[in-house]
Amino acid sequence: MNIQVLIYAYLFICAAMILFNIISAFVFQERGKRVEKVSFEFRVHIERQLNRIASGEFMEQAHKEELVKVLHKTGNMIAFDETMDLLVQKYPRESKTYFSEIHMVFLELTEYYHSKDPVTVAFFAHILGKYRILKGTSDGVLIRKLFQLLCSESLYIRENALYAIYGSGEYKNVVEALLCVDRCKLFHHTKLLTDRLLTFEGDRNRLAKALWRSFEAFSIKYQVVILEYIRFGDVDMREPMLELMRNNSRDDEIRYSCIRYFGKYFYEKAHPLLIEFLENTKQYRWEYSAIAARSLALYPKDRTVTALKRSLNNPNWHVRNNAAISLQRFNLPFTEYLDILEGNDRYAREIMQYRMQHEKLGKEAALT
Amino acid sequence: MTQQLTDIIKAILQGSGVFFIVYLIGYSTFLFLAVAVGSSTLYQKRRQIKMKNTLMQDYYVPVSIITPAYNEHVTVVETVKSLLALEYNIYEIIVVDDGSKDDTSKVLIEAFDMHPVNRPVQYKITCQPVEYIYESVGEKVPITLIRKKNGGKADALNMGINMAGYPYFVCMDADSVLQYDSLGKIVHPVLENDHVVAVGGTIRPSNDVELEKGRVIKYRLPRNILACMQVLEYDRSFLASRILFDKINGSLIISGAFGLFKKDTVIACGGYDHTTMGEDMELVVKLHEFCLTNQIDYSIRYATDAICWTQVPETLKDLFKQRRRWHLGLFQSMTKHKALFANAKYGAVSLISYLYFLLYELLSPYIEIFGVFTVVLAFIVNMINVRFMVMFLLIYTGYSSILTLTAFFSRIQTVDLKISFSDVLKAVLLCFFEVSFLRFAIAWVRATAFAGYKKKKLQWGRIERKHINLK
Numbered sequence: 001m002n003i004q005v006l007i008y009a010y011l012f013i014c015a016a017m018i019l020f021n022i023i024s025a026f027v028f029q030e031r032g033k034r035v036e037k038v039s040f041e042f043r044v045h046i047e048r049q050l051n052r053i054a055s056g057e058f059m060e061q062a063h064k065e066e067l068v069k070v071l072h073k074t075g076n077m078i079a080f081d082e083t084m085d086l087l088v089q090k091y092p093r094e095s096k097t098y099f100s101e102i103h104m105v106f107l108e109l110t111e112y113y114h115s116k117d118p119v120t121v122a123f124f125a126h127i128l129g130k131y132r133i134l135k136g137t138s139d140g141v142l143i144r145k146l147f148q149l150l151c152s153e154s155l156y157i158r159e160n161a162l163y164a165i166y167g168s169g170e171y172k173n174v175v176e177a178l179l180c181v182d183r184c185k186l187f188h189h190t191k192l193l194t195d196r197l198l199t200f201e202g203d204r205n206r207l208a209k210a211l212w213r214s215f216e217a218f219s220i221k222y223q224v225v226i227l228e229y230i231r232f233g234d235v236d237m238r239e240p241m242l243e244l245m246r247n248n249s250r251d252d253e254i255r256y257s258c259i260r261y262f263g264k265y266f267y268e269k270a271h272p273l274l275i276e277f278l279e280n281t282k283q284y285r286w287e288y289s290a291i292a293a294r295s296l297a298l299y300p301k302d303r304t305v306t307a308l309k310r311s312l313n314n315p316n317w318h319v320r321n322n323a324a325i326s327l328q329r330f331n332l333p334f335t336e337y338l339d340i341l342e343g344n345d346r347y348a349r350e351i352m353q354y355r356m357q358h359e360k361l362g363k364e365a366a367l368t
Numbered sequence: 369m370t371q372q373l374t375d376i377i378k379a380i381l382q383g384s385g386v387f388f389i390v391y392l393i394g395y396s397t398f399l400f401l402a403v404a405v406g407s408s409t410l411y412q413k414r415r416q417i418k419m420k421n422t423l424m425q426d427y428y429v430p431v432s433i434i435t436p437a438y439n440e441h442v443t444v445v446e447t448v449k450s451l452l453a454l455e456y457n458i459y460e461i462i463v464v465d466d467g468s469k470d471d472t473s474k475v476l477i478e479a480f481d482m483h484p485v486n487r488p489v490q491y492k493i494t495c496q497p498v499e500y501i502y503e504s505v506g507e508k509v510p511i512t513l514i515r516k517k518n519g520g521k522a523d524a525l526n527m528g529i530n531m532a533g534y535p536y537f538v539c540m541d542a543d544s545v546l547q548y549d550s551l552g553k554i555v556h557p558v559l560e561n562d563h564v565v566a567v568g569g570t571i572r573p574s575n576d577v578e579l580e581k582g583r584v585i586k587y588r589l590p591r592n593i594l595a596c597m598q599v600l601e602y603d604r605s606f607l608a609s610r611i612l613f614d615k616i617n618g619s620l621i622i623s624g625a626f627g628l629f630k631k632d633t634v635i636a637c638g639g640y641d642h643t644t645m646g647e648d649m650e651l652v653v654k655l656h657e658f659c660l661t662n663q664i665d666y667s668i669r670y671a672t673d674a675i676c677w678t679q680v681p682e683t684l685k686d687l688f689k690q691r692r693r694w695h696l697g698l699f700q701s702m703t704k705h706k707a708l709f710a711n712a713k714y715g716a717v718s719l720i721s722y723l724y725f726l727l728y729e730l731l732s733p734y735i736e737i738f739g740v741f742t743v744v745l746a747f748i749v750n751m752i753n754v755r756f757m758v759m760f761l762l763i764y765t766g767y768s769s770i771l772t773l774t775a776f777f778s779r780i781q782t783v784d785l786k787i788s789f790s791d792v793l794k795a796v797l798l799c800f801f802e803v804s805f806l807r808f809a810i811a812w813v814r815a816t817a818f819a820g821y822k823k824k825k826l827q828w829g830r831i832e833r834k835h836i837n838l839k
Contacts (some may be wrong), residue, residue: 006393007763013400014763014770021777024411028781078418123419130420155560156421189559191429317490350488357485358503365506 031075038070038079046087046098053094059101067105072112074120081127088131099131103142106133110145122156125149129163138170150177151184158188162196169202175210182222190225197229208235220251227257231264238267245273256291263295271299275307278323286316293322297329305330312340312348320347324355377749384742391735395728396767402608403771403778409611410782413672422556429536429555430458431628434528436521437463437542441471444542445479452508453581456551461511463542464528467518473502476513480504487512487531493639495519495526521624522640522647529639532631539648541625544678545574548582554628554674561667565633565655568619568670569626570606573599574677589791590680594687597802598680600772600795606672607775609724614670618721620656620701622668624648626676633659633666644704646697653705656717673783688813695814698730733815736808768803 045066049059070076088095106128113124125146128134137143149161158181165177174197181188200207211226218226227244230237244250245258259277262270277284277292293311296304304326311323327337340352416422433451437444444463451461465473476482482502489498496519504511516527525539536558540546550569557567575590590596613619624647637658640647652668659666681687708714708722727735746752776795780787787795 007760010396010763010767014767017403017770017774020407021774024781025777074419119416119419119421122421126420154421156416156423159423160420187562189562192423192559195424347488350486354485354487358487358505361483361485361503361505368506 035075035079035082038076039083042080042083043087046083047091050087050091050094050098053097053101054091059098064102064105067102068108071105071109074116074123077123077127081130084131096132099133100135103133103137107142110142114145114148118152118154118157121149121152122154122160125157125160125164129160129165129167132167132169134164134168136170137168138172143168143173147177147180150180151186153186155188158186159192159196163199166196166200169200171200171202171207171210174200174202174207175214178211178222178225179214179217182219190221190228193222193225194228194232197225198232204233205235208233208237212237212240220253223251224253224257227254227261231257231261236265238262238265238270242267242270242273245270252285252287256287259288259291259295263291263298266298271301271304274299275303278307278311278319281314286314286319289314290316290318290322293319293326297326300330305332305336309340312352313345320351321355324351327352328355328359374749377745378751381742381746381749381751384738388739388742391727392764398612398724398728399608399768399771402612403604403774405615406607406611407774407778409615410607410672410778414782417673423559428456428458429558430534431456431460431551431555432528432532432534432537432631433459433461433551434525434532434537434539435461435463435542436466436524436528436539437468437472438466438518438521438524439468439470439472440542441468441475444472445475447542447545448476448480448511450545450579450582453548454546454551455548455582458534459509459551460533461509462528462531463511463513464524464531465513465515466520466524467496467499467516473513473515477502480507480511482511482513489527489530492530492635493526495523495530495642498527520642522642522644525647526639526642529631529634535631536628537631537634538626538628539624540676541678544571544625544676545579546582546626547584547675547677550582550626550674550676554626554671557667557669557671558628558630561669563665564667564669565630565659566622566652566668567628567674568610568622568668569628569674569676570670570672571602571623571625571676571678573602573680575679575682577677579677584785587785587787589787589794590682592682593798593801594684594806595680595682596794597798597806598687600776600799600802601806602680603779604772604775607779608771610670611672613721616716616720617667618716619668619670620653620717620721620725621649622652622670623676625678626674633664641704644697644700645693646701649697650701650704653701653708656714657705657708660714660717675783684809688810691810691813692817695730695733695817698725699817702726702730733811736811737815765800765804769799772799772803 045063049063052059071080084095091098109124114121116124128142128146134142134146143165146161146165149157152158152161162177162181165173178193178197181193197207208230211229215223215226227241229235230241241258241261245255245262247255259274262274274292274296277288278296279289281289289311293308296308308323308327312320312327314320314323337352337356340348343349435444435447435451440447448461448463463476465476482504485501485503487501487503496517499515499517501515502513504513512531514527514531516524528539529537536555538551538554554567554569557564573590573595575592575595576588577584578586589599610619610621627648629651633655634651637654639651641650641654644650655666655668658664681690702722702725708718709726710723711718714722743752743757747754773795776799779785
C-alpha cells in the first residue's frame with residue numbers, strides 16, 4: 001500500500017513537471033508578445049512627444065500622467081526600456097530633454113518600486129542610471145532613496161544604485177555614496193568600485209580632489225580604490241602621492257598603489273624613493289622591489305640602469321622579470337647589456353635574453 | 369535443505385527489496401529536488417538578465433587560458449581562433465603541446481606566425497621539462513605555445529599554470545569552443561565574492577551546432593542519435609546536480625573542458641595530480657579538502673551562463689572509452705580523498721556531495737547490475753509480481769524521461785535558443801531510449817572499467833576528432 005502511495009506521488013510529480021514545461025513555454029511566449037505590443041504603443045506615444053520637443057513645443061501633461069499610470073507595472077517598464085533603447089539612438093538630443101522632463105514621473109514611481117523584490121529594485125535603479133534621470137541633481141528625494149539602497153544585501157542593487165548616483169555627474173554625491181558603501185561593511189569588489197568610479201562623467205579633477213579631502217574617512221580598501229581611480233583617471237596629484245608613498249606608517253597596499261602611480265606619471269622627486277624600494281631588500285618586502293622595478297621604466301637614468309641591473313640578481317623571480325622588462329624599455333645600445341648576457345648569473349642572463357627577444361618580436365609585429 | 373536455501377534466498381531478496389526501495393527513493397528525491405532547484409535557478413537567472421541584474425561587461429579580471437593539447441592538429445587552430453574571437457579584453461592564450469606525435473605544434477606555428485623564444489620557466493609545480501617555446505605577439509592577445517615532454521593532461525595543465533601570467537586561469541580542452549561571452553560570465557562569481565577559488569562552466573555538445581565567432585548561428589540537435597542522447601544527458605546532469613551542489617558550496621566536479629581557477633590556491637595545493645585519470649575532479653575535491661583543513665574561507669561556484677561547446681563522441685566505442693575513463697577518474701579522486709567520507713569536519717561536502725557521488729555515481733553501476741541479478745533470482749524463486757514490476761519500470765522510465773525533458777526545455781527556454789518541432793519530437797522520443805537503454809549500457813561499461821586499468825593509466829583519453837563547425 002505504502003509503495004503504491006509512493007508511486008502515485010511520483011506520478012503526480014511527473015504530471016506536475018509536464019504541466020510546468022507547458023505552462024512556462026506558454027507564459028514566455030505570451031510575455032514576449034505582450035512586451036512587443038506595449039513597446040509598439042510606447043513608441044507611438046513617445047515619438048510624438050519627441051517630435052514636439054524637436055519643434056520647440058512643450059511635452060503634453062497627459063503623457064506624463066499616463067506614464068505614471070502604466071509604468072507601475074514592471075512588464076511595462078521593461079517595454080519602456082526596450083522602446084527607449086531604440087529612440088535614444090534615433091533622437092539623441094530630444095531624448096535628453098525628454099528624460100529631464102519626466103523626472104517627476106520617476107519620483108512618483110520611486111516608492112512603488114522600492115517596495116518590490118530585490119531584482120525589480122535593482123532594475124529601477126538601472127533605469128535611473130541608464131537614462132541619466134538624475135543628471136545635474138545634487139540633492140532630492142530620488143538621490144536620498146538611492147542612498148538607502150547602498151547598504152542592500154544585493155550586489156546588483158548596490159551596483160545599479162551607484163550607477164544611477166554617478167550618472168548625476170555631481171562629485172559630492174559620488175563621495176557620499178562611496179563613504180556610504182564603505183560604512184556598510186559589505187563585500188564589494190575593488191575592481192567594481194574602481195571601474196564604476198571611472199564611469200563618472202562629471203569633472204574628474206574635482207572628484208579626485210573631493211575624494212582626497214575625505215581620504216582619511218575611508219577604510220584602507222576604499223583608500224586603495226581612490227588611489228587606483230587617481231591613477232587610471234589621469235589625475236595629477238604627484239605631490240600628495242609622494243607624501244603618502246613616503247609615509248612608513250601607511251598600509252603596504254596604499255604604498256604599492258603610490259609606486260604604481262609613479263610608474264604612470266613621471267616625478268623627479270619620486271625617483272630616489274623608488275630606487276630605495278628596489279634596492280633596500282632588507283627593509284622592504286619583495287613586492288616593493290617588484291613594483292618599483294616596473295615603475296622605474298619611466299626613469300631612464302644611469303642610476304636606474306645600475307639599480308635594475310643589480311636587481312636582475314635578486315632571488316625573487318618577479319623582481320628579476322620586472323627589472324628586465326624596464327631595462328629593455330630603455331632601448332640601450334646592445335653593449336650595455338653585455339655584462340648581463342655574458343655574466344655568471346644564469347637566471348639574470350635568461351630573463352634578459354627573453355625580454356630582448358620579446359621586445360624584438362613586438363617591434364617586428366608592429367612593422368608588419 | 370532445498371527449502372532452507374529457498375528461505376535464505378527469499379530473505380536476501382526481501383532485504384534487497386528494502387535496500388532498493390530506499391536507494392531509489394533517495395535517487396528520485398534527489399533528482400526531483402535537483403531539477404526543480406535547477407529549473408527555478410535558470411528562470412530566476414533569465415529574469416535577472418532581462419531586468420539588468422548583471423555586472424557590466426567592462427569589468428575585466430585578467431585571465432590566462434590554458435589549452436593542453438595532444439595530437440590535436442585537426443582542431444587546435446580553430447580552437448585558438450575561437451579564443452581570439454572572445455569578447456574580453458585582458459587575457460592570454462597558452463597552448464601546451466604535451467609531446468604530440470602529429471603536427472599540433474607545426475600547424476599552430478604556421479597559422480599564427482609564431483616565433484621561438486628562450487623564455488625561462490618558473491617551475492612552481494613540478495612537471496615534465498620544456499622542449500621549446502613559441503610566441504605570437506601580432507594577435508589581439510598574446511599566444512604562447514609550449515612544447516614539452518609527454519607527461520599526460522594533468523602534467524600539461526601544470527606546465528600551463530607555471531607559465532600563466534595572470535592571477536586566474538581557465539583550463540579548456542583543445543577540441544572545444546568557448547561562447548563569445550563565456551569569459552566575461554565565468555569571472556562574474558569572482559567579482560561577486562572574493563573567496564571564490566574555482567568556477568565551473570556549462571558544457572554543451574556542439575555536434576551539428578553552427579557557430580560563428582563563438583556565437584550560435586543555428587542550434588539543432590545532432591543528427592547522430594548517440595550524440596543527441598548525450599545532449600539530453602548533459603542538460604540533465606548540468607542542470608540537476610551542479611546547480612543544487614552549487615547552492616551548498618558542494619560541487620565536486622568542474623569539467624576539464626571549461627573551468628576557472630585561482631592560480632595561487634591551486635599552486636598552494638600542488639596543482640593537478642598527474643597520477644590520476646580524472647585530474648579535473650581530483651583538483652576540485654583537493655581544493656575542498658585543502659581549504660576546509662586549513663580553515664580558508666572559500667567558495668567553489670558554477671556559472672550556468674558561461675558556455676563551452678564541445679564535441680561529444682558519435683560512436684559507441686568512443687563513448688564507452690570516455691565513460692570508462694571518467695569512472696576510473698571518479699574512483700581515483702574519491703579513494704585519494706577518502707578523508708572526506710562521512711566526516712562532519714568537512715560539512716556538506718562530506719555529508720551530502722561525497723556521499724551522493726559514492727552512492728549514486730561510483731557505486732551505482734554495481735548496484736544497478738546487482739538489481740538486474742536480484743530480479744532474475746526473484747523470478748526463479750517465483751517472488752516477483754511481473755505486472756507490478758513492469759508498471760514500476762514504466763513509471764521509473766517515465767519519471768526519469770520527464771525530468772530529463774524538463775531539464776532540456778528549461779535550458780532551451782532560458783537561453784533563448786529556438787529549436788524546430790522535429791527536434792522537440794526527437795528529444796521526446798530519444799529521452800526514453802537514453803533512460804532505458806543508453807543508461808544501462810553505460811552502467812555496464814562503468815562497472816567493467818577496471819579491466820585494463822593499469823595498462824592505460826596515464827594515457828590521454830582519445831576520441832575521434834572532427835573539424836569544428838566554425839564560420
